Amino acid sequence: MGRSISILIFFLPYIFLSSVDFFGENLKVYAITPTIKKACDSSNIPRFCYDVLGNNDVAQFARNKFNLEYVLIQMAYSNYTNIHRKIFTITSNETNPNFKQIYRKCLHEYVLLKSNFENLSDTLLSKGNLDPPVREAANHCDSNVLANSTMF
Incomplete structure (x- = not known):
């Protein structure tokens, strides 16, 4: 009995540390x-x-909205390289030529977005309102997706 208690006391810290x-x-x-x-x-x-x-x-x-928009821009900009790498990997590994062409166009559009992130930060800091440039970017993306979807 005494031996089992001493073993338990010996292992108790390890059990605690492994559960934390x-x-x-x-x-x-x-x-x-x-x-x-x-x-x-x-x-x-x-x-x-x-x-x-x-x-x-x-x-x-x-x-406020201003602070939140600034945080979101910084998050998107910091994830840009990782997302770019993933799109590039998908594009380079695609075997279907039609999909590969679409992915290349998407990759090209995404490369163009990097400067948009910088411009959005500048616009937010100087004008304090992102609604017009964000809507313009969304419309640009939507029109490119629609133009590319006619390839099928």
């Missing part, structure tokens, strides 16, 4: 501020919005 989540993944809870809630509730895909903004430490400090 040191990175806080299991303990992490979305921090949904009123600004994030308002933005996500009015978005086309609220769940995705909550996942992205609720898990972003900087977005949680955004107190």
Whole structure:
């Protein structure tokens, strides 16, 4: 009996350490501020919005539309290289020539977006309103998708 208790006491710290989540993944809870809630509730895909903004430490400090837009631009710009690499990999591995042509056009359009991210930051900081340039970019993307969809 005494031996089993001493073994238990010896292994107890290891059991405790193996059960603790040191990175806080299991303990992490979305921090949904009123600004994030308002933005996500009015978005086309609220769940995705909550996942992205609720898990972003900087977005949680955004107190108005301006702050939130700036955070989103920085997030998109920082993910640009990773997304570019993925699109390039898909394009270079595609065997269907029609799809490959579409992917190349998408890749070209995405390369052009890099300067748009920089311009959006400048526009936001100088004018404080992103609605017109964002709508223009969305219309540009929509028209390119429609033009490319006639290839099938």
